[in-house]
Amino acid sequence: MARATWSGFLSFGLVSVPVGLYSATSDQTIHFNQLVKNTSHRVRYKKVDEETGEELTTEDIVNGYPLGGGEYVVVTREEMAEAAPGKSELIEIQDFVDLEEIDPIFFRQSYYLAPKGKGADRAYALLLQAMLETKKVGIATLVLRDKEHLVAVRPAEKVLMLETMFFEDEIRNPEEELDTLPPVGNANARELSIAKKLVDSLTDAWEPSRYKNTYRQRVEELVEQKRAGHAVVHGAEDRPKSNVIDLMSALQASIDRSSKRPTRSAAKASAPSKSASMKVSAHRERRGLDAMTKADLAERAKRLKIDVTSKMTKDELIRAVSAAKKKSG
Amino acid sequence: MSPERVLTAIDGRELSLSNLDKVLYPDTGFTKSQVLDYYARIADVMVPHLIHRPTTFRRYPNGVEGMSFYEKHAPEHQPDWIKTIEVPSKRGEHEPIVYTAVSDRPSLLWAANLAAIEFHVPLWHVAKGKSKPAPPDYMVLDLDPGPGTTIAECCRVAQWVGERLDRGSLFAKTSGSKGLQLYTRVRRTTWDQLGERAHELAQAIERDHPDEVVSMMKKTLRDGKVLIDWSQNNSSKTTVAAYSLRARPEPTVSTPVSWQEVDRCAKNGNPDTLRFEAKDVLKRVEKFGDLMGSLVATKSVRK
Numbered sequence: 216m217a218r219a220t221w222s223g224f225l226s227f228g229l230v231s232v233p234v235g236l237y238s239a240t241s242d243q244t245i246h247f248n249q250l251v252k253n254t255s256h257r258v259r260y261k262k263v264d265e266e267t268g269e270e271l272t273t274e275d276i277v278n279g280y281p282l283g284g285g286e287y288v289v290v291t292r293e294e295m296a297e298a299a300p301g302k303s304e305l306i307e308i309q310d311f312v313d314l315e316e317i318d319p320i321f322f323r324q325s326y327y328l329a330p331k332g333k334g335a336d337r338a339y340a341l342l343l344q345a346m347l348e349t350k351k352v353g354i355a356t357l358v359l360r361d362k363e364h365l366v367a368v369r370p371a372e373k374v375l376m377l378e379t380m381f382f383e384d385e386i387r388n389p390e391e392e393l394d395t396l397p398p399v400g401n402a403n404a405r406e407l408s409i410a411k412k413l414v415d416s417l418t419d420a421w422e423p424s425r426y427k428n429t430y431r432q433r434v435e436e437l438v439e440q441k442r443a444g445h446a447v448v449h450g451a452e453d454r455p456k457s458n459v460i461d462l463m464s465a466l467q468a469s470i471d472r473s474s475k476r477p478t479r480s481a482a483k484a485s486a487p488s489k490s491a492s493m494k495v496s497a498h499r500e501r502r503g504l505d506a507m508t509k510a511d512l513a514e515r516a517k518r519l520k521i522d523v524t525s526k527m528t529k530d531e532l533i534r535a536v537s538a539a540k541k542k543s544g
Numbered sequence: 545m546s547p548e549r550v551l552t553a554i555d556g557r558e559l560s561l562s563n564l565d566k567v568l569y570p571d572t573g574f575t576k577s578q579v580l581d582y583y584a585r586i587a588d589v590m591v592p593h594l595i596h597r598p599t600t601f602r603r604y605p606n607g608v609e610g611m612s613f614y615e616k617h618a619p620e621h622q623p624d625w626i627k628t629i630e631v632p633s634k635r636g637e638h639e640p641i642v643y644t645a646v647s648d649r650p651s652l653l654w655a656a657n658l659a660a661i662e663f664h665v666p667l668w669h670v671a672k673g674k675s676k677p678a679p680p681d682y683m684v685l686d687l688d689p690g691p692g693t694t695i696a697e698c699c700r701v702a703q704w705v706g707e708r709l710d711r712g713s714l715f716a717k718t719s720g721s722k723g724l725q726l727y728t729r730v731r732r733t734t735w736d737q738l739g740e741r742a743h744e745l746a747q748a749i750e751r752d753h754p755d756e757v758v759s760m761m762k763k764t765l766r767d768g769k770v771l772i773d774w775s776q777n778n779s780s781k782t783t784v785a786a787y788s789l790r791a792r793p794e795p796t797v798s799t800p801v802s803w804q805e806v807d808r809c810a811k812n813g814n815p816d817t818l819r820f821e822a823k824d825v826l827k828r829v830e831k832f833g834d835l836m837g838s839l840v841a842t843k844s845v846r847k
Contacts, residue, residue: 408639409638412639416620458551459553460550460552461552462554463581463584465552466580469565469577470575470578473573473575511792515793
């Protein structure tokens, strides 16, 4: 398990749960080091005196709050530390609100909250279930890395999540920032209905796996090719016409590839033992049965020589069919 | 590993195919390339059943056990060589609906590449150069076996329908699922008249064979009986097209069958004799051609 970013207590009312905070996302950006072109020496940043060019150490540097016109109020490190919020060990939920009420613009970063230490599990599970059932999100403040954060504690399926949030005065007002916004609400009714239909026709379930960071993939490929000593190849988006192959041969090639793979039923028959993969396929099977209509299930049950009565519920049919399959498989 | 996308050519059109190795029928391991291969080979007999008809695709992007959706509107990203049919709304209350028209093998394969496993069409078409839908072309009776019955009982009912209508102009196909569908060409009729005629026919057969046939949709009446679903004779209804694959555990096909086969199945009572998968259908077409060919070849559908 990764190291906790923060440890402390999550508290609401009389309940207090020891928890750890773990980052829920990982940055997959590719990082480069800067090198000098011809020598491949590393590039370093240095802090220098703008007037003299002399290099400075941390001790030489103070913070100045600009007043304009070259005037500053100087604030020392010690003074900053005094103003900083004390290191807090408590996430104290002040209010519960509906998640839908919070505009996504407020969310900064997602963390997982995990129970820590003896006896934490029960209280954690209790809070998670209560929040799941009431569909509420807890609002609290938290000091993280010397900075006070507004946070939302929200229940996910199996875990409590903590979202750090922006304060209201950190959110920009679009009408102040953007001066080209048209008025909304008086679209032509016919055009609106066409636009809505277009939206409907393109509407699909949210499947995050469908979207890939193709830029990163290309950069990784580029690095890999260079590492392997190959010349860099620029892959064009549209392949030249010479790459067009006959459709029927493309299909045949795919069919040949697939015929080498065992089908689900063949894989089951040849499996030597009740391995994990069998469990997976049984699960898939069950999921498949769930998707069938009751009438289809009844038909399948009949094929498996199960006595079907019209009184059987869909669930009963699914159980009967999977049991019969297990026996025969 | 299979390439994610492969650029292919067929009949002078370029098609970028995706995820060819993906299994769409997990029970049998039938892959997307096999679905496309079937449609490529069946296109010659299937396209005449789709041409000039606004086609609804039933797409299964994650295979037949996954979620599916009906695609009625022609997708925005459709290549410009694929024909569309614009259908004005009935009372002009909204813009015309733009449907995809499957008019040749490449457009059939383009659709199948979107994991469109099932193709559904209405009983009417929009003739070339016309902007309004033609009156109904066919009457369809969808014979749906109730609990305890199979396609064999449907075949018996088909025989009774054949006694009332002329067998020579009555065509049967399996639904590819459980039932049997009967088609006959109609001329110069309105939707109201067509619906009435189908309803009366269903009721007449129900009167003659009250223990075997039901003409009302109500589920509780259907135990041990075959429903003659006459309600499909409506301009807003679509029926699965001949030669369309079905999203069943196995890749079964809505297959045109001969009267001889209907009679035999009615007699031997074995539903499996009228259950055809993609590979069977390709063999049948090689042997018999399109058993429903003369239904669509009639001149009123101008090509």
